[in-house]
Amino acid sequence: MTPIYAYDIAPDATARALVDGAWDSPPPDDGYRWLHLDLTRPDTEHWLARNLPDIPGRAMAATETRPRCDALPGGLMLNLRAINLNAGADQVDMVSLRIWVDARQVITVRRRKVFAAETLRDRIEQGGAPVDLVAFVDVLADLIVDRIEDVALDYEDRIDALEEDVHEQEVLSHDALGPLRRRVIKLRRYCGPQREALLRLARLEQPIAAVAHPQLAEIANRMVRVVEELDSLRDRIAALHDHMAGVLSAQHSRNSYALSVVAAVFLPLGFLTGLFGVNIAGMPGTGWAWAFPVFAAINVAVAVGLFFLFRAIRWI
Numbered sequence: 635m636t637p638i639y640a641y642d643i644a645p646d647a648t649a650r651a652l653v654d655g656a657w658d659s660p661p662p663d664d665g666y667r668w669l670h671l672d673l674t675r676p677d678t679e680h681w682l683a684r685n686l687p688d689i690p691g692r693a694m695a696a697t698e699t700r701p702r703c704d705a706l707p708g709g710l711m712l713n714l715r716a717i718n719l720n721a722g723a724d725q726v727d728m729v730s731l732r733i734w735v736d737a738r739q740v741i742t743v744r745r746r747k748v749f750a751a752e753t754l755r756d757r758i759e760q761g762g763a764p765v766d767l768v769a770f771v772d773v774l775a776d777l778i779v780d781r782i783e784d785v786a787l788d789y790e791d792r793i794d795a796l797e798e799d800v801h802e803q804e805v806l807s808h809d810a811l812g813p814l815r816r817r818v819i820k821l822r823r824y825c826g827p828q829r830e831a832l833l834r835l836a837r838l839e840q841p842i843a844a845v846a847h848p849q850l851a852e853i854a855n856r857m858v859r860v861v862e863e864l865d866s867l868r869d870r871i872a873a874l875h876d877h878m879a880g881v882l883s884a885q886h887s888r889n890s891y892a893l894s895v896v897a898a899v900f901l902p903l904g905f906l907t908g909l910f911g912v913n914i915a916g917m918p919g920t921g922w923a924w925a926f927p928v929f930a931a932i933n934v935a936v937a938v939g940l941f942f943l944f945r946a947i948r949w950i
Contacts, residue, residue, distance in 0.1 A: 635671070635675065635678050635681035637670055640667070641668045641758055642662050642667050644662070645665050652667075657669055661738040666740065667740070668740050669739065669742070672743075673744070678743070682695050686741070687708050689706055689711070690711045694732045694741070694743045700827050701713050701828035701831040710736075711734055712734075712735070713733070714831070715825075715828055716730075716778045719781070724817075726820045731751065735767055740770055750774060750778045775832065775853045776849070779853055785821065786864060786867070789821075800874055800877060815875075819868060825857065836850040836854040895944065
């Protein structure tokens with residue numbers, strides 16, 4: 635098993651990259667070790683089964699995961715979901731990051747690239763490593779929540795633009811609303827459990843290595859706000875849909891009403907033209923040159939009379 639990358643991190647925030655199997659040695663007594671693993675690489679699952687307790691060993695290698703936070707004998711199991719920034723992927727098809735933290739090391743496992751972990755690796759390479767295990771979890775969770783907040787804010791801006799189009803121009807692109815609604819629902823599906831996982835993490839009295847960090851509570855609170863914003867966006871989209879459905883229904887009713895009035899006016903005219911259009915003997919006016927103009931004038935008079943009748947009884 636070869637990690638994606640591995641570091642021994644000292645209390646002074648300096649880090650030493652581990653190479654050539656050095657990650658199989660015991661973690662340092664001062665500081666901690668970070669191993670970032672890829673489940674798609676050979677022997678990763680076997681390494682997890684050999685080196686981790688039974689429950690986290692199986693949970694870290696599971697095919698499907700959901701956000702969770704469980705304090706287990708020997709350490710902390712934390713699963714988080716991050717925005718999918720991989721090329722060609724839908725960003726709300728969120729990627730899973732499985733995290734196991736014990737007293738001396740943190741192990742993160744992924745199937746698809748998690749860019750929050752890549753950003754943290756860059757910080758470590760630049761000399762800005764988290765000073766302890768709790769700070770490590772702080773930074774990693776903060777990077778994940780940051781990207782989720784960015785996506786939620788982008789959706790909010792798009793819904794603001796749609797609302798402006800609807801309320802000012804009575805125009806709504808259903809091609810834009812439908813996919814946006816599905817994305818918000820999908821993002822909310824993952825963020826709800828993640829909110830609970832981060833809240834549970836923040837409420838643990840000694841979450842990791844007996845060190846308390848108030849930043850965990852702030853990150854959990856930001857996740858709560860994201861979920862509340864997604865709930866609000868979902869309701870706003872539903873309100874937009876209902877508003878436009880009402881507008882379209884009113885337009886349909888007006889059009890149907892206009893067609894009904896026209897049909898009511900022309901119904902007796904159609905009866906008269908049908909009656910005088912029969913080709914049988916005895917029809918009046920067949921030998922009179924002014925018969926057609928008189929008949930046309932009678933039809934116009936009937937139409938005008940019906941119009942004023944409908945106005946009088948307030949049909950139009």
